[in-house]
Amino acid sequence: MHTTKSSLVDQLVSSSLALQFEEVERFPIWSVVKWSRFIDRMQRSSRPVPPPFQLVQTLVDTYLPLSDGRPVLDIGCETGKNARALAKAGHQVVCLDIAPKAVECTVKNLTKDRLQDRIVEWVVSPIEKFAPSEGQYKAVVGTYAFSFIHPDLFEEVMETNILSAIAPGGYFVGGFFGTKHSWASDPDLTIVTKEKISKFFQERGFIPFLVKEETKLGETTSQGKPVFHTISVIAQAKISKDAFFGQSVWC
C-alpha cells in the first residue's frame, strides 16, 4: 500500500492501516501485529528514536551526495532512527515498513524535529511486495530488515525490490545476521557469511567497499540479550559495468 504525502497524516493518525493490510502467504496479519508491538515498545521507551545504524551515519557523513536530488529509501523504518539522520543532513526520504505503526511513529518523531517535510512518501508494505521503479533512489538503507526476508525469497527480493531500485553510482547500506547469531537456527531468517554476502553484491554489479563483521550482546525490546553476530555492508552500484573507482575498506 503506497500512501502519498497529501493523504498521509490523516490516515496515519486514524491507525486504521493495519486493518486494511492484505493477508497473504508469508505475511499474515500476525506478522504485522508482531512488528507493530515491537514498534509500540520502542516508542514507549525512554529513547523512542535511537541513534542511527552506524553505517547509515557513515553513509551520510562521508559518501551520500546532497547534489543528487533523488530520495533515499529507508526499509524497516522502525521509529525513524535512520530517516532522522538522513533528513537532518538534508536528504529526502521514503519510509517503508510492514508495520503501519512504524510509519506513523517515524512521521510523528520527525515532526518533533521539524523534519517531516523531508519525508516525501511512505509505504506500508512488506519489502517482499514492494515494486519500485528501476534506479529511482540514490540509496537504499535498512538495519536488519533484510535478515527477515525468507531464505527462499532472499535473492529475488534483494535483486528485484532492492538493488534494482538503486541508481547507478548509488548506495546500499544494511545489516545481516551472521552464522553465530543467537537466532541463526531460525529457518525463516536469512543468515549470511561475510564472504557470501560480499560475493552476492559483486555478482550483481555492486562494490561492497565496506563490510564489517561484529559479535556483541544485543539489546532487544522483547527477547533479552541475544548474541548479535552481524555483517554490515556499504556497497556502491557501479556507474557502468566497466567503470568504478571506489575505495576498498575491509574491517
Ligand SMILES: C[S@@+](CC[C@H](N)C(=O)[O-])C[C@H]1O[C@@H](n2cnc3c(N)ncnc32)[C@H](O)[C@@H]1O
Ligand atoms: C527488522 S526490524 C528490527 C530488528 C531488530 N534487530 C530486532 O529484532 O530487534 C526493523 C524493522 O523492520 C520492519 N520489518 C520487518 N520485516 C519487514 C518486512 N518484511 N518488510 C518491511 N519491513 C519489515 C519491522 O516492522 C521493523 O520496524
